Amino acid sequence: MLIFWFVIVGLFSGIIAGMGMGGGTLLIPMLVIFLGVEQSMAQGINLLVFVPLGIIVGIIYIRSHLIDFKSFLMLAIPAAIVAFIGSFVSLNLQKEVLRKIFAIFLILLGVIQMIVWILKKKKNKSYKKT
Amino acid sequence: MKKWFGGAFICLCGAVVGFINGFMGAGGGIIVVFILSTICKIETKKAHATAVLIILPVCLVSAVTYMINQFVNFEIVFSVGIGSILGGILGTFALKKMKANIIDCIFYVIMIVAGIRMLI
Numbered sequence: 001m002l003i004f005w006f007v008i009v010g011l012f013s014g015i016i017a018g019m020g021m022g023g024g025t026l027l028i029p030m031l032v033i034f035l036g037v038e039q040s041m042a043q044g045i046n047l048l049v050f051v052p053l054g055i056i057v058g059i060i061y062i063r064s065h066l067i068d069f070k071s072f073l074m075l076a077i078p079a080a081i082v083a084f085i086g087s088f089v090s091l092n093l094q095k096e097v098l099r100k101i102f103a104i105f106l107i108l109l110g111v112i113q114m115i116v117w118i119l120k121k122k123k124n125k126s127y128k129k130t
Numbered sequence: 131m132k133k134w135f136g137g138a139f140i141c142l143c144g145a146v147v148g149f150i151n152g153f154m155g156a157g158g159g160i161i162v163v164f165i166l167s168t169i170c171k172i173e174t175k176k177a178h179a180t181a182v183l184i185i186l187p188v189c190l191v192s193a194v195t196y197m198i199n200q201f202v203n204f205e206i207v208f209s210v211g212i213g214s215i216l217g218g219i220l221g222t223f224a225l226k227k228m229k230a231n232i233i234d235c236i237f238y239v240i241m242i243v244a245g246i247r248m249l250i
Contacts, residue, residue, distance in 0.1 A: 048196070066180070068172050079148030083149070083152040107242050
């Protein structure tokens, strides 16, 4: 039965991830809150799950000509090099502390995106009027 | 000169994203979308699609680090993975038809609520 819930949780976060909206920001809290997975473990699971998903989704987008390769190279190379430092620091933190930092990060991302969303909506409206 | 500086700045942004994504195990994609659409001035759909590809090697490097330190449960990865691959393919279709709509906003509210729930 538990496996069933893991698949469902994966399905939801996959839809969001496939849209490039951050599936992990949904998957990690679902794993931690509803399925009792520990914070670092949830993060590790999300990272690994994204690899096959990213490959498949990436191929679909390359075929649809939706990729900007110049910015891909400029961002992906430094990001991949620094990624392991971030992981290393994270794994050496106390779990409770990491969970709190993650929670604050989640709230911040949510609030900032919501503000951007509202601003965009206002801009679109004024654009249509003129 | 100015162009060179812009490129260096984008690379620096990439490094910050890499650190955050490794540290939090997620969230890098959202920040990449933001960078692509504001700094690189790429249109929304392309920004979302490119973000998926950018975050892929970052996740791979981080995932290996987590695996070496045994912070990965393969049974869970397998079941979550099946669900997320199906969901991911559905998501690509959803993006192609995407309009700035109410679903985005619901997603942000869920993030904030989940964050508060994890804080207490």
